[in-house]
Amino acid sequence: MQGLMQDWPLLCHRVIDHAAIQHGNREVVSRSIEGPIHRTNYRDIRKRALKVAQRLEKDGIKLGDRVATLAWNTWRHLETWYGITGIGAVYHTINPRLFPDQITYIVNHAEDRLMFLDTTFVPLMEKLQDKLTIQRYVILTDRAHMPQTRLRNAVAYEEWIDEVNGDFTWASFDENAACGMCYTSGTTGNPKGVVYSHRSNVLHSLMALTPDAFDLSVQDTIMPVVPFFHANGWTIAFSAPMAGCRLILPGMKLDGVSIYELLEGERVTMTAAVPTIWLMLLNHMETNNLKLSTLRRVLIGGSACPRAMIEKFEKNYGVTVAHAWGMTEMNPIGSICAIKPDYDAKDVEAILDVKAKQGAAPFSVEMKIVDDSEKELPWDGKTFGRLKVKGVAVAKAYFKGEGGSILDENGFFDTGDVATIDPYGNLQITDRSKDVIKSGGEWISSIDLENLAVGHPKVMEAAVIGVRHPKWDERPLLIIIPKKGESPTREEILGYMEGKIAKWWMPDDVVFVEEIPHTATGKVLRREVRARLT
Secondary structure: OOOOOOOOOOOOHHHHHHHHHHOOOOEEEEEOOOOOEEEEEHHHHHHHHHHHHHHHHHOOOOOOOEEEEEOOEOHHHHHHHHHHHOOOOEEEEOOOOOOHHHHHHHHHHHOOOEEEEOHHHHHHHHHHHHHOOOOEEEEOOOHHHOOOOOOOOOEEHHHHHOOOOOOOOOOOOOOOOEEEEEEOOOOOOOOOEEEEEHHHHHHHHHHHOOOOOOOOOOOOEEEEOOOOOOHHHHHHHHHHHHHOOEEEEOEOOOOHHHHHHHHHHOOOOEEEEOHHHHHHHHHHHHHHOOOOOOOOEEEEOOOOOOHHHHHHHHHHHOOEEEEEEEOHHHOOEEEEOOOOOOOOOOOHHHHHHHHOOOEEOOOOEEEEEEOOOOOEOOOOOOOOEEEEEEEOOOOOOOHHHOOOOOEOOOOOEEEEEEEEEOOOOOEEEEEEOOOOEEEOOEEEOHHHHHHHHHOOOOEEEEEEEEEEEOOOEEEEEEEEEEOOOOOOOHHHHHHHHEOOEOHHHOOOEEEEOOOOOEOOOOOEOHHHHHHHHO
16 A cells, blocks of 8 residues: 655755745845855746756756856856756766866766856866866856856856746656766775765755754854865755755855854854864954854864864854764765753763764664674774765765775665764764774774864864884874964973873874865865875
Protein backbone atom coordinates (compact mmCIF):
# COMPACT_ATOMS: atom_id res chain seq x y z
CA MET A 1 0.00 0.00 0.00
CA GLN A 2 1.32 3.45 -0.91
CA GLY A 3 0.53 6.85 0.51
CA LEU A 4 -2.04 8.99 -1.28
CA MET A 5 -0.12 12.27 -1.28
CA GLN A 6 0.76 14.49 -4.19
CA ASP A 7 3.98 13.87 -6.07
CA TRP A 8 5.65 17.26 -5.65
CA PRO A 9 9.27 17.09 -6.87
CA LEU A 10 11.81 18.88 -4.68
CA LEU A 11 13.15 21.30 -7.31
CA CYS A 12 15.23 24.39 -6.54
CA HIS A 13 13.11 26.80 -8.56
CA ARG A 14 10.23 26.07 -6.18
CA VAL A 15 12.29 27.84 -3.51
CA ILE A 16 12.48 31.14 -5.37
CA ASP A 17 8.81 30.77 -6.37
CA HIS A 18 7.89 30.48 -2.70
CA ALA A 19 10.11 33.43 -1.74
CA ALA A 20 8.57 35.61 -4.48
CA ILE A 21 5.00 34.71 -3.46
CA GLN A 22 5.30 34.77 0.34
CA HIS A 23 8.21 37.17 0.84
CA GLY A 24 8.28 39.12 -2.41
CA ASN A 25 9.19 42.48 -0.83
CA ARG A 26 11.98 41.12 1.37
CA GLU A 27 15.20 42.88 0.47
CA VAL A 28 18.23 41.36 -1.19
CA VAL A 29 21.04 43.86 -0.58
CA SER A 30 24.43 43.56 -2.32
CA ARG A 31 27.70 45.41 -2.31
CA SER A 32 28.07 45.57 -6.08
CA ILE A 33 31.37 44.86 -7.82
CA GLU A 34 31.12 48.37 -9.25
CA GLY A 35 31.03 49.77 -5.70
CA PRO A 36 27.57 51.08 -4.71
CA ILE A 37 25.07 49.20 -2.55
CA HIS A 38 22.36 47.63 -4.71
CA ARG A 39 18.85 46.83 -3.40
CA THR A 40 16.30 44.47 -4.88
CA ASN A 41 13.85 41.85 -3.53
CA TYR A 42 12.87 38.22 -4.00
CA ARG A 43 10.07 39.07 -6.42
CA ASP A 44 12.49 40.79 -8.79
CA ILE A 45 15.17 38.13 -8.30
CA ARG A 46 12.65 35.58 -9.57
CA LYS A 47 11.62 37.73 -12.53
CA ARG A 48 15.20 38.16 -13.62
CA ALA A 49 16.07 34.51 -12.97
CA LEU A 50 13.27 33.58 -15.41
CA LYS A 51 14.94 35.84 -17.98
CA VAL A 52 18.28 34.11 -17.31
CA ALA A 53 16.62 30.73 -17.89
CA GLN A 54 14.92 31.92 -21.07
CA ARG A 55 18.13 33.47 -22.39
CA LEU A 56 20.20 30.36 -21.58
CA GLU A 57 17.74 28.25 -23.52
CA LYS A 58 18.08 30.67 -26.45
CA ASP A 59 21.85 30.11 -26.31
CA GLY A 60 21.26 26.36 -26.61
CA ILE A 61 21.85 25.37 -22.98
CA LYS A 62 19.91 22.17 -22.28
CA LEU A 63 19.02 19.79 -19.46
CA GLY A 64 22.23 18.56 -17.83
CA ASP A 65 24.55 21.10 -19.49
CA ARG A 66 27.11 22.63 -17.16
CA VAL A 67 27.26 26.41 -16.78
CA ALA A 68 30.22 27.90 -14.91
CA THR A 69 30.07 30.82 -12.49
CA LEU A 70 33.21 32.70 -11.45
CA ALA A 71 31.73 35.36 -9.23
CA TRP A 72 31.38 36.90 -5.77
CA ASN A 73 28.16 36.93 -3.73
CA THR A 74 25.83 39.45 -5.40
CA TRP A 75 22.24 39.57 -6.59
CA ARG A 76 23.32 38.82 -10.16
CA HIS A 77 25.16 35.67 -9.09
CA LEU A 78 22.08 34.58 -7.14
CA GLU A 79 19.87 35.12 -10.21
CA THR A 80 22.14 32.94 -12.32
CA TRP A 81 21.84 30.01 -9.89
CA TYR A 82 18.05 29.99 -10.12
CA GLY A 83 18.06 30.65 -13.86
CA ILE A 84 20.50 27.80 -14.54
CA THR A 85 18.68 25.29 -12.35
CA GLY A 86 15.29 26.40 -13.67
CA ILE A 87 15.96 24.79 -17.06
CA GLY A 88 17.59 21.70 -15.59
CA ALA A 89 21.14 22.86 -16.34
CA VAL A 90 23.87 22.60 -13.70
CA TYR A 91 25.62 25.55 -12.02
CA HIS A 92 29.34 24.91 -11.61
CA THR A 93 30.85 27.33 -9.10
CA ILE A 94 34.56 27.94 -9.62
CA ASN A 95 36.83 29.11 -6.82
CA PRO A 96 38.94 32.00 -8.21
CA ARG A 97 41.62 31.29 -5.61
CA LEU A 98 42.57 28.03 -7.29
CA PHE A 99 45.71 27.92 -9.39
CA PRO A 100 45.09 28.70 -13.09
CA ASP A 101 46.01 25.12 -14.06
CA GLN A 102 43.38 23.83 -11.61
CA ILE A 103 40.72 26.18 -13.03
CA THR A 104 41.59 24.98 -16.54
CA TYR A 105 41.33 21.37 -15.43
CA ILE A 106 37.96 21.63 -13.70
CA VAL A 107 36.32 23.74 -16.44
CA ASN A 108 37.35 21.21 -19.07
CA HIS A 109 36.61 18.20 -16.91
CA ALA A 110 33.10 19.54 -16.25
CA GLU A 111 32.79 20.46 -19.95
CA ASP A 112 31.34 23.87 -19.07
CA ARG A 113 29.71 25.51 -22.11
CA LEU A 114 29.00 29.03 -20.86
CA MET A 115 30.51 31.09 -18.05
CA PHE A 116 29.06 33.90 -15.93
CA LEU A 117 31.88 35.97 -14.44
CA ASP A 118 32.48 39.19 -12.56
CA THR A 119 34.58 41.94 -14.14
CA THR A 120 37.39 41.24 -11.66
CA PHE A 121 38.05 37.89 -13.32
CA VAL A 122 38.11 39.01 -16.96
CA PRO A 123 41.94 39.29 -17.14
CA LEU A 124 42.34 35.78 -15.70
CA MET A 125 39.93 34.23 -18.18
CA GLU A 126 41.50 36.09 -21.12
CA LYS A 127 44.74 34.24 -20.32
CA LEU A 128 43.00 30.87 -20.07
CA GLN A 129 40.24 30.97 -22.67
CA ASP A 130 42.19 29.30 -25.50
CA LYS A 131 42.54 26.19 -23.31
CA LEU A 132 38.88 25.99 -22.25
CA THR A 133 35.60 24.44 -23.40
CA ILE A 134 33.71 27.72 -22.78
CA GLN A 135 31.79 28.93 -25.84
CA ARG A 136 30.42 32.19 -24.42
CA TYR A 137 31.25 34.56 -21.56
CA VAL A 138 28.52 36.58 -19.88
CA ILE A 139 30.08 39.33 -17.76
CA LEU A 140 28.01 40.20 -14.70
CA THR A 141 27.71 43.93 -15.29
CA ASP A 142 25.90 46.51 -17.42
CA ARG A 143 26.92 48.30 -20.61
CA ALA A 144 28.34 51.30 -18.72
CA HIS A 145 30.79 49.11 -16.78
CA MET A 146 31.52 46.52 -19.48
CA PRO A 147 35.30 46.21 -19.87
CA GLN A 148 37.09 46.02 -23.18
CA THR A 149 37.81 42.32 -23.62
CA ARG A 150 38.86 39.74 -26.13
CA LEU A 151 36.86 36.99 -24.42
CA ARG A 152 34.97 34.77 -26.85
CA ASN A 153 31.39 35.96 -27.58
CA ALA A 154 31.53 38.18 -24.50
CA VAL A 155 28.43 40.17 -23.59
CA ALA A 156 27.30 42.29 -20.64
CA TYR A 157 24.81 40.43 -18.45
CA GLU A 158 22.22 43.23 -18.41
CA GLU A 159 22.20 43.48 -22.20
CA TRP A 160 22.11 39.70 -22.51
CA ILE A 161 18.98 39.22 -20.37
CA ASP A 162 17.28 42.25 -21.94
CA GLU A 163 17.12 40.31 -25.19
CA VAL A 164 14.23 38.24 -23.73
CA ASN A 165 10.97 39.21 -22.04
CA GLY A 166 10.86 36.75 -19.12
CA ASP A 167 7.61 35.13 -20.31
CA PHE A 168 8.91 31.70 -19.44
CA THR A 169 7.92 28.58 -17.52
CA TRP A 170 10.39 26.60 -15.46
CA ALA A 171 11.27 23.22 -16.92
CA SER A 172 9.97 19.98 -15.36
CA PHE A 173 12.27 17.07 -14.55
CA ASP A 174 13.08 14.53 -11.85
CA GLU A 175 14.15 15.84 -8.44
CA ASN A 176 17.24 13.63 -8.59
CA ALA A 177 18.48 15.52 -11.65
CA ALA A 178 21.83 17.25 -11.28
CA CYS A 179 21.55 20.81 -9.99
CA GLY A 180 25.00 22.06 -9.07
CA MET A 181 28.67 21.11 -9.14
CA CYS A 182 31.60 21.96 -6.94
CA TYR A 183 35.08 20.50 -7.15
CA THR A 184 37.15 19.45 -4.17
CA SER A 185 40.21 21.57 -3.48
CA GLY A 186 42.53 18.89 -4.86
CA THR A 187 44.99 18.69 -1.96
CA THR A 188 45.91 15.21 -3.24
CA GLY A 189 45.73 14.64 -7.00
CA ASN A 190 43.36 16.46 -9.33
CA PRO A 191 40.20 18.11 -7.95
CA LYS A 192 37.16 15.83 -8.07
CA GLY A 193 33.67 16.89 -9.10
CA VAL A 194 30.83 16.63 -6.59
CA VAL A 195 27.39 16.77 -8.22
CA TYR A 196 24.43 17.97 -6.13
CA SER A 197 20.85 17.07 -7.00
CA HIS A 198 17.79 19.28 -6.65
CA ARG A 199 16.58 16.87 -3.98
CA SER A 200 19.80 17.04 -1.95
CA ASN A 201 19.87 20.85 -2.10
CA VAL A 202 16.28 21.21 -0.94
CA LEU A 203 16.58 18.63 1.86
CA HIS A 204 19.90 20.06 3.04
CA SER A 205 18.41 23.57 3.11
CA LEU A 206 15.39 22.39 5.12
CA MET A 207 17.78 20.77 7.61
CA ALA A 208 19.84 23.96 7.79
CA LEU A 209 16.82 26.04 8.80
CA THR A 210 16.19 24.12 12.04
CA PRO A 211 16.78 25.85 15.41
CA ASP A 212 19.87 23.79 16.25
CA ALA A 213 21.44 24.51 12.84
CA PHE A 214 21.24 27.93 11.15
CA ASP A 215 18.16 28.84 13.21
CA LEU A 216 16.67 31.08 10.51
CA SER A 217 13.23 32.65 10.23
CA VAL A 218 11.50 35.44 8.34
CA GLN A 219 12.58 37.77 11.16
CA ASP A 220 16.26 37.35 10.30
CA THR A 221 18.70 39.32 8.20
CA ILE A 222 21.45 36.94 7.10
CA MET A 223 24.77 37.75 5.48
CA PRO A 224 26.63 34.79 3.95
CA VAL A 225 30.22 35.96 3.91
CA VAL A 226 31.15 32.45 2.80
CA PRO A 227 31.28 32.74 -1.00
CA PHE A 228 28.86 30.75 -3.14
CA PHE A 229 31.92 28.99 -4.59
CA HIS A 230 32.85 27.51 -1.19
CA ALA A 231 31.19 24.09 -0.83
CA ASN A 232 27.87 25.00 -2.43
CA GLY A 233 27.75 28.27 -0.49
CA TRP A 234 26.60 26.20 2.51
CA THR A 235 23.19 26.21 0.66
CA ILE A 236 22.38 29.65 2.08
CA ALA A 237 21.31 30.71 -1.44
CA PHE A 238 18.40 28.31 -0.95
CA SER A 239 17.78 28.29 2.81
CA ALA A 240 17.57 32.10 3.14
CA PRO A 241 14.84 32.55 0.47
CA MET A 242 13.11 29.43 1.79
CA ALA A 243 12.73 31.11 5.20
CA GLY A 244 12.10 34.58 3.75
CA CYS A 245 15.19 36.07 5.38
CA ARG A 246 16.38 39.49 4.37
CA LEU A 247 19.58 38.66 2.49
CA ILE A 248 22.82 40.71 2.52
CA LEU A 249 25.49 39.80 -0.05
CA PRO A 250 28.97 41.29 0.58
CA GLY A 251 30.41 41.14 -2.94
CA MET A 252 34.19 41.04 -3.22
CA LYS A 253 35.10 43.09 -0.11
CA LEU A 254 35.67 40.54 2.64
CA ASP A 255 38.05 42.50 4.88
CA GLY A 256 37.21 43.29 8.51
CA VAL A 257 36.30 46.93 7.85
CA SER A 258 33.90 46.13 5.01
CA ILE A 259 32.27 43.22 6.80
CA TYR A 260 31.72 45.27 9.95
CA GLU A 261 30.21 48.09 7.89
CA LEU A 262 27.57 45.77 6.44
CA LEU A 263 26.91 43.93 9.71
CA GLU A 264 26.05 47.21 11.42
CA GLY A 265 24.71 49.23 8.51
CA GLU A 266 22.28 46.52 7.37
CA ARG A 267 21.44 45.30 10.90
CA VAL A 268 22.48 41.71 10.25
CA THR A 269 21.25 39.12 12.78
CA MET A 270 23.06 36.01 11.46
CA THR A 271 26.22 35.54 9.41
CA ALA A 272 28.46 32.70 8.24
CA ALA A 273 32.10 32.33 7.17
CA VAL A 274 35.40 30.54 7.75
CA PRO A 275 37.59 31.41 10.78
CA THR A 276 40.08 33.54 8.79
CA ILE A 277 37.30 36.05 8.04
CA TRP A 278 36.37 36.31 11.71
CA LEU A 279 40.01 36.81 12.68
CA MET A 280 40.03 39.95 10.52
CA LEU A 281 36.69 41.17 11.88
CA LEU A 282 37.63 40.62 15.53
CA ASN A 283 40.99 42.32 15.03
CA HIS A 284 39.25 45.35 13.47
CA MET A 285 36.70 45.58 16.29
CA GLU A 286 39.30 45.18 19.03
CA THR A 287 41.61 47.77 17.46
CA ASN A 288 38.81 50.33 17.14
CA ASN A 289 36.81 49.45 20.28
CA LEU A 290 33.67 48.58 18.28
CA LYS A 291 30.57 46.62 19.27
CA LEU A 292 27.90 44.61 17.44
CA SER A 293 24.39 45.93 17.97
CA THR A 294 22.15 43.44 16.11
CA LEU A 295 24.19 40.31 15.38
CA ARG A 296 22.92 37.39 17.46
CA ARG A 297 24.45 34.32 15.81
CA VAL A 298 27.56 33.51 13.77
CA LEU A 299 28.14 30.23 11.95
CA ILE A 300 31.79 29.21 11.74
CA GLY A 301 32.98 26.32 9.58
CA GLY A 302 35.43 25.39 6.85
CA SER A 303 38.18 24.68 9.38
CA ALA A 304 38.28 24.23 13.14
CA CYS A 305 37.32 27.31 15.12
CA PRO A 306 39.65 28.16 18.04
CA ARG A 307 37.99 28.14 21.46
CA ALA A 308 39.43 31.64 22.04
CA MET A 309 37.47 32.96 19.04
CA ILE A 310 34.23 31.44 20.32
CA GLU A 311 34.90 32.95 23.75
CA LYS A 312 35.49 36.43 22.29
CA PHE A 313 32.29 36.40 20.27
CA GLU A 314 30.17 35.17 23.17
CA LYS A 315 31.72 36.97 26.15
CA ASN A 316 32.87 40.23 24.55
CA TYR A 317 30.15 40.77 21.96
CA GLY A 318 27.15 38.73 23.13
CA VAL A 319 27.03 36.71 19.89
CA THR A 320 26.21 33.00 19.94
CA VAL A 321 28.62 30.84 17.94
CA ALA A 322 27.45 27.80 16.00
CA HIS A 323 30.53 25.74 15.20
CA ALA A 324 29.99 23.46 12.21
CA TRP A 325 31.80 20.84 10.17
CA GLY A 326 31.16 19.63 6.67
CA MET A 327 32.61 18.85 3.28
CA THR A 328 32.06 19.63 -0.37
CA GLU A 329 30.87 16.01 -0.58
CA MET A 330 28.14 16.70 2.01
CA ASN A 331 26.29 19.66 0.43
CA PRO A 332 28.19 20.59 2.85
CA ILE A 333 26.96 20.54 6.49
CA GLY A 334 27.74 17.30 8.33
CA SER A 335 27.48 18.43 11.95
CA ILE A 336 26.75 21.57 13.90
CA CYS A 337 27.15 22.37 17.58
CA ALA A 338 23.98 22.53 19.65
CA ILE A 339 24.05 22.41 23.44
CA LYS A 340 21.91 19.47 24.53
CA PRO A 341 20.00 19.39 27.84
CA ASP A 342 22.56 16.88 29.16
CA TYR A 343 24.95 19.77 29.85
CA ASP A 344 24.83 22.19 32.77
CA ALA A 345 24.04 25.47 31.00
CA LYS A 346 25.40 27.41 34.00
CA ASP A 347 28.89 25.96 33.59
CA VAL A 348 30.11 28.55 31.08
CA GLU A 349 33.61 27.14 30.70
CA ALA A 350 32.35 23.60 30.10
CA ILE A 351 29.88 24.92 27.53
CA LEU A 352 32.71 26.71 25.72
CA ASP A 353 34.65 23.43 25.65
CA VAL A 354 31.67 21.75 23.99
CA LYS A 355 31.27 24.58 21.49
CA ALA A 356 34.90 24.13 20.45
CA LYS A 357 33.81 20.74 19.11
CA GLN A 358 32.13 20.48 15.73
CA GLY A 359 28.80 19.33 17.16
CA ALA A 360 26.34 16.55 16.48
CA ALA A 361 24.94 15.22 13.24
CA PRO A 362 21.53 16.63 12.30
CA PHE A 363 18.72 14.40 11.05
CA SER A 364 19.67 13.10 7.59
CA VAL A 365 23.33 12.47 8.50
CA GLU A 366 24.74 9.29 10.09
CA MET A 367 28.34 9.02 11.25
CA LYS A 368 30.78 6.58 12.81
CA ILE A 369 34.50 6.32 13.59
CA VAL A 370 36.51 3.23 12.71
CA ASP A 371 40.05 1.91 13.10
CA ASP A 372 42.31 0.73 10.28
CA SER A 373 40.62 -2.69 10.27
CA GLU A 374 37.17 -1.04 9.85
CA LYS A 375 36.15 -1.92 13.41
CA GLU A 376 33.66 0.63 14.74
CA LEU A 377 35.05 2.55 17.73
CA PRO A 378 33.27 3.76 20.88
CA TRP A 379 31.76 7.21 21.35
CA ASP A 380 33.72 8.06 24.48
CA GLY A 381 35.21 11.41 23.45
CA LYS A 382 38.73 9.96 23.70
CA THR A 383 39.15 7.26 21.08
CA PHE A 384 40.42 8.55 17.73
CA GLY A 385 39.21 6.99 14.49
CA ARG A 386 38.61 7.60 10.80
CA LEU A 387 35.33 9.45 10.36
CA LYS A 388 32.75 7.96 7.98
CA VAL A 389 29.34 9.39 7.03
CA LYS A 390 26.22 8.63 5.05
CA GLY A 391 23.01 10.57 4.39
CA VAL A 392 20.52 12.09 1.97
CA ALA A 393 22.97 14.83 0.94
CA VAL A 394 26.23 12.86 0.90
CA ALA A 395 28.02 12.06 -2.36
CA LYS A 396 27.89 8.46 -3.59
CA ALA A 397 30.38 8.98 -6.44
CA TYR A 398 32.50 11.66 -8.10
CA PHE A 399 31.74 13.10 -11.53
CA LYS A 400 32.78 10.74 -14.36
CA GLY A 401 33.59 8.07 -11.80
CA GLU A 402 36.88 9.67 -10.74
CA GLY A 403 38.47 7.69 -7.93
CA GLY A 404 36.23 4.67 -8.47
CA SER A 405 33.89 3.50 -5.71
CA ILE A 406 33.94 5.91 -2.75
CA LEU A 407 31.52 4.08 -0.41
CA ASP A 408 32.20 1.09 1.82
CA GLU A 409 30.02 -2.02 1.81
CA ASN A 410 27.54 -0.34 4.19
CA GLY A 411 27.22 2.82 2.12
CA PHE A 412 29.48 5.04 4.27
CA PHE A 413 31.82 7.64 2.80
CA ASP A 414 35.31 7.98 4.29
CA THR A 415 35.78 11.70 4.97
CA GLY A 416 39.55 11.53 5.34
CA ASP A 417 39.23 13.15 8.78
CA VAL A 418 40.36 11.73 12.10
CA ALA A 419 37.92 12.41 14.94
CA THR A 420 36.49 11.52 18.30
CA ILE A 421 32.78 11.42 19.16
CA ASP A 422 31.67 11.93 22.76
CA PRO A 423 28.80 10.08 24.51
CA TYR A 424 26.39 12.89 23.56
CA GLY A 425 27.19 12.52 19.86
CA ASN A 426 29.46 15.56 19.59
CA LEU A 427 32.10 15.25 16.92
CA GLN A 428 35.60 16.66 17.35
CA ILE A 429 37.85 16.69 14.29
CA THR A 430 41.44 16.19 15.37
CA ASP A 431 43.16 16.11 11.96
CA ARG A 432 43.03 15.09 8.37
CA SER A 433 44.18 11.46 8.30
CA LYS A 434 47.22 12.46 6.20
CA ASP A 435 48.15 15.27 8.65
CA VAL A 436 47.83 13.54 12.01
CA ILE A 437 51.10 13.59 13.98
CA LYS A 438 52.15 10.11 15.11
CA SER A 439 54.62 10.34 17.97
CA GLY A 440 55.86 7.17 19.65
CA GLY A 441 52.88 5.25 18.27
CA GLU A 442 50.35 7.74 19.68
CA TRP A 443 48.38 10.45 17.86
CA ILE A 444 48.72 14.17 18.53
CA SER A 445 46.06 16.56 17.20
CA SER A 446 47.56 19.45 15.24
CA ILE A 447 44.17 21.21 15.31
CA ASP A 448 43.99 21.13 19.12
CA LEU A 449 47.50 22.58 19.38
CA GLU A 450 46.73 25.32 16.85
CA ASN A 451 43.52 26.32 18.57
CA LEU A 452 45.25 26.46 21.94
CA ALA A 453 48.08 28.62 20.61
CA VAL A 454 45.65 31.11 19.05
CA GLY A 455 44.29 31.76 22.53
CA HIS A 456 47.52 33.56 23.45
CA PRO A 457 46.87 37.34 23.35
CA LYS A 458 49.92 37.98 21.13
CA VAL A 459 49.09 35.32 18.51
CA MET A 460 47.22 36.11 15.27
CA GLU A 461 47.30 32.66 13.64
CA ALA A 462 48.98 29.29 14.22
CA ALA A 463 49.79 26.11 12.35
CA VAL A 464 51.27 22.82 13.50
CA ILE A 465 53.12 20.21 11.45
CA GLY A 466 54.87 16.97 12.30
CA VAL A 467 58.65 16.85 11.77
CA ARG A 468 60.78 13.73 11.66
CA HIS A 469 62.36 12.59 14.93
CA PRO A 470 64.97 9.81 15.34
CA LYS A 471 63.31 8.31 18.40
CA TRP A 472 59.61 9.26 18.29
CA ASP A 473 59.07 9.16 14.48
CA GLU A 474 57.41 12.61 14.53
CA ARG A 475 57.21 15.56 16.86
CA PRO A 476 55.02 18.70 16.60
CA LEU A 477 56.46 22.00 15.36
CA LEU A 478 54.41 25.13 16.10
CA ILE A 479 54.36 27.99 13.56
CA ILE A 480 53.08 31.38 14.74
CA ILE A 481 52.03 34.64 13.08
CA PRO A 482 52.22 37.29 15.83
CA LYS A 483 49.62 40.03 16.08
CA LYS A 484 50.67 43.36 14.61
CA GLY A 485 53.05 45.16 16.95
CA GLU A 486 53.64 42.08 19.13
CA SER A 487 56.86 40.05 19.53
CA PRO A 488 56.10 36.93 21.58
CA THR A 489 58.95 34.60 22.50
CA ARG A 490 59.17 30.82 22.26
CA GLU A 491 59.17 30.62 26.06
CA GLU A 492 56.02 32.77 26.35
CA ILE A 493 54.07 30.59 23.93
CA LEU A 494 55.15 27.24 25.37
CA GLY A 495 54.64 28.55 28.91
CA TYR A 496 51.08 29.55 27.99
CA MET A 497 50.40 26.05 26.63
CA GLU A 498 51.93 24.22 29.58
CA GLY A 499 49.39 22.47 31.78
CA LYS A 500 46.65 22.79 29.17
CA ILE A 501 47.76 19.72 27.19
CA ALA A 502 49.57 16.45 27.92
CA LYS A 503 53.30 16.97 28.34
CA TRP A 504 54.16 14.70 25.44
CA TRP A 505 51.92 16.82 23.14
CA MET A 506 54.04 19.93 23.81
CA PRO A 507 55.65 21.24 20.58
CA ASP A 508 59.40 20.75 20.43
CA ASP A 509 59.91 24.22 19.00
CA VAL A 510 58.17 27.42 17.88
CA VAL A 511 58.83 29.26 14.60
CA PHE A 512 57.63 32.82 13.99
CA VAL A 513 56.62 33.77 10.43
CA GLU A 514 54.90 36.63 8.60
CA GLU A 515 52.44 34.44 6.71
CA ILE A 516 51.03 30.92 6.64
CA PRO A 517 49.94 29.51 3.26
CA HIS A 518 46.30 28.48 2.87
CA THR A 519 44.32 26.41 0.41
CA ALA A 520 41.75 28.04 -1.87
CA THR A 521 39.12 27.28 0.78
CA GLY A 522 40.99 28.89 3.68
CA LYS A 523 42.55 25.80 5.29
CA VAL A 524 46.21 25.73 6.32
CA LEU A 525 48.26 24.30 3.46
CA ARG A 526 50.41 22.01 5.59
CA ARG A 527 52.17 20.49 2.61
CA GLU A 528 53.62 23.89 1.69
CA VAL A 529 54.36 24.73 5.33
CA ARG A 530 56.41 21.52 5.55
CA ALA A 531 58.22 22.32 2.30
CA ARG A 532 59.21 25.74 3.62
CA LEU A 533 60.29 24.72 7.10
CA THR A 534 61.62 21.16 6.91
